[in-house]
Amino acid sequence: MKLLATALLASVALCNELKLQLRNIETGIAVPWGLYDYDSVTLDASTLESPKEENNDQGSYCVDAIYDGETIPCFSFLDVESPLHYNLVIDVHDQELKKLSLIHNPEVRGIEPLVRNPVKGPEPPAVKLKKTTKTYQDKKANKEATTAQFSSEDNEDENKTWFQKNWKVLLIGLIVYNVIAVMNKQGEVKQEVEENQKPLGD
Incomplete structure (x- = not known):
């Protein structure tokens, strides 16, 4: 009771x-x-x-x-x-x-x-937040893409003739040759002038 x-x-x-x-x-x-x-x-x-x-x-x-x-x-x-x-x-x-x-x-x-009563709401699953890093395959694929770009330029260089590849060197050589030739010519002219000015009595 x-x-x-x-x-x-x-x-x-x-x-x-x-x-x-x-x-x-x-x-x-x-x-x-x-x-x-x-x-x-x-x-x-x-x-x-x-x-x-x-x-x-x-x-x-x-x-x-x-x-x-x-x-x-x-x-x-x-x-x-x-x-x-x-x-x-x-x-x-x-x-x-x-x-x-x-x-x-x-x-x-x-x-x-x-x-x-309050009821517990849905909870999203916990996901680790992590830094995304590139894998070896990703890096290799990027490297191959850039090397392919440069290799196409290299192929264009290989298709050129020897003269097309070395024209700058030839131009520099030609300029140096002309400068030396002009200097020699001036030297010869100067020597002739000096010889002409010497007295004949010697």
């Missing part, structure tokens, strides 16, 4: 009440907007007191929540439309209230509370 009473007391202790109120932003007047009960262990939720739709004027409102004597201000900002079609989503983690949200749902009449 004591065990049953303890279990009943524990289940009542784990149930939490959540009171919503609509607050007009311009006037600051807040009106009650329903009382809800949820169990963070079994993830059950129920409506204790439904919001009165006839008291609510349509327009923009802040929705406040009162939970364990603390106020959660303006967890949702919405334009209230009658009739009400909302889900009150209560996110719980480690049996503690973490987040509240109101989601429009046309299939729901009034405000229906839902309790949910």
